[in-house]
Amino acid sequence: xxxxxxxxxxxxxxxxxxxxxxxxxxxxxxxxxxxxxxxxxxxxxxxxxxxxxxxxxxxxxxxxxxxxxxxxxxxxxxxxxxxxxxxxxxxxxxxxxxxxxxxxxxxxxxxxxxxxxxxxxxxxxxxxxxxxxxxxxxxxxxxxxxxxxxxxxxxxxxxxxxxxxxxxxxxxxxxxxxxxxxxxxxxxxxxxxxxxxxxxxxxxxxxxxxxxxxxxxxxxxxxxxxxxxxxxxxxxxxxxxxxxxxxxxxxxxxxxxxxxxxxxxxxxxxxxxxxxxxxxxxxxxxxxxxxxxxxxxxxxxxxxxxxxxxxxxxx
Numbered sequence: 001x002x003x004x005x006x007x008x009x010x011x012x013x014x015x016x017x018x019x020x021x022x023x024x025x026x027x028x029x030x031x032x033x034x035x036x037x038x039x040x041x042x043x044x045x046x047x048x049x050x051x052x053x054x055x056x057x058x059x060x061x062x063x064x065x066x067x068x069x070x071x072x073x074x075x076x077x078x079x080x081x082x083x084x085x086x087x088x089x090x091x092x093x094x095x096x097x098x099x100x101x102x103x104x105x106x107x108x109x110x111x112x113x114x115x116x117x118x119x120x121x122x123x124x125x126x127x128x129x130x131x132x133x134x135x136x137x138x139x140x141x142x143x144x145x146x147x148x149x150x151x152x153x154x155x156x157x158x159x160x161x162x163x164x165x166x167x168x169x170x171x172x173x174x175x176x177x178x179x180x181x182x183x184x185x186x187x188x189x190x191x192x193x194x195x196x197x198x199x200x201x202x203x204x205x206x207x208x209x210x211x212x213x214x215x216x217x218x219x220x221x222x223x224x225x226x227x228x229x230x231x232x233x234x235x236x237x238x239x240x241x242x243x244x245x246x247x248x249x250x251x252x253x254x255x256x257x258x259x260x261x262x263x264x265x266x267x268x269x270x271x272x273x274x275x276x277x278x279x280x281x282x283x284x285x286x287x288x289x290x291x292x293x294x295x296x297x298x299x300x301x302x303x304x305x306x307x308x309x310x311x312x313x314x315x
Contacts, residue, residue, distance in 0.1 A: 019237045020292025028295030035299070042245075042254035042302035045293055052266070052280070056129025061262050062285030064305030065245035065255070066117045069179035069290060071188050072234035074172055075099055075196075077205070079227030081169035092171040095203060095227065099196050100173055106195045112154035113182060114144060117244070117286040122153065124283035174234045178288055181241040192231060205229050239294055245302050247284050254302040258282075 015023045031040070045064075052061050077095045082088055112119055126132060126140035136156070142149035177188050193209040200207040200215055204224050207215040209231040217225060246252040259282040266272075266280045287305045296303065 015292075019239075020295055021237070024292035024295040028299065031296075032298050037298050038300060040300040040302075042258070042304055043293075043296050043300055044258070045296075045303060045305045055125055057131035058125075058129050059266075059280045060124065060128075061266070061280055061282045062121065063258060063262070063282065064287040065247055065284045065303075066181045067242040067287040067290035067293060067303070067305065068181060069183075069185060069239045069241040071177045071179060071185050071238040073175045073177065073189065073192055074230075074232045074234040075103075075175060075192075076170065076172035076230045076232070077227060078170045078230075079205075090203060090226065092168050092227065095205065095229070096171045096173055098203070099199060099229065100175075102196055102199050103175060103192060108180065108183070108188075108191060110158050112143075112150060112158050114150065116182060117284050118157075119143070120247070120284050121286075122157065124281060128281040179239075179241055181244065181286065183241070185238045185240055189231070196229065196231075200229050203227075207231075239290055242290055242293055242303055243297060243301060245304055251301070254300075254304070258304055 015021065052059055054060075075096065077092045077099070079090075079092045079095065080088070081092070112122075122140050123144070126137045129137075136153075139149050139152050143153045175192065179185065179188055189210055193207075193214060197207060197214055201219075204220055204226045205215070206213075206217050206219065206225060206228045207230075208228070210233070245255060247255045262282050263280055270279075272279045285305075293303055
């Protein structure tokens with residue numbers, strides 16, 4: 001670092017839990033105007049609630065180097081409505097319940113992929129876990145190049161909420177997605193659209209998804225059409241997964257600096273002596289929540305999530 005200035009700006013940010021549209025957005029813009037794109041060495045943001053954990057007989061610290069995205073997708077159904085004394089075969093709530101059930105039964109595939117943070121974390125466990133079984137250790141290392149071994153490790157880890165007699169004309173639900181770091185908002189929206197399209201056809205409902213007519217009214221005669229489904233972004237603050245922070249090779253100096261600091265602090269606080277890594281291993285981690293860091297992405301490639309307040313280190 002050419003300068004030693006440290007700026008603690010976390011306490012100034014008052015709306016982090018509501019996506020930072022006022023606090024973080026304003027701070028990010030101001031910092032970029034002062035220091036420019038990539039003008040910060042790294043940013044340490046609030047992260048997980050468990051800073052240290054014992055895994056296979058070894059203490060690991062797992063600062064986040066990636067964050068999932070999110071999307072709140074609104075599913076709205078409209079049909080003629082009516083009265084409970086002469087109910088139709090399906091009501092808007094019945095349609096909506098079927099759609100929610102369909103989405104629940106067709107989630108995104110859960111998988112372990114090479115080059116992702118969870119896979120890198122397992123590699124750290126295999127390399128440094130004192131009590132890990134030789135068989136599991138071998139499978140994790142082999143998973144870097146063998147698909148069968150990758151699937152074996154995946155099986156072990158990845159598998160592990162009007163009036164009473166009136167029938168509403170419209171009903172909706174909000175589906176909250178936490179988006180995988182190797183996926184995107186568009187892929188999530190496409191998944192939901194594809195999942196319910198066949199169900200919409202079976203109910204003779206038209207479908208509009210994110211401004212596009214997927215099943216238009218012309219698909220049915222006027223007597224066949226029973227109503228309409230619409231998918232849209234619920235609150236218009238969807239967020240792509242955060243860029244991943246480099247943890248090895250060229251450009252990983254901020255990660256190396258943080259890792260060394262964690263090791264030294266952990267050992268000194270407990271009077272353990274030495275900072276050679278024998279007392280604690282620092283492994284990449286990932287935050288499943290992501291609210292406001294998008295406003296800082298232009299400032300640095302190095303977003304590190306840890307517990308407590310935000311810290312910005314200036315180059």
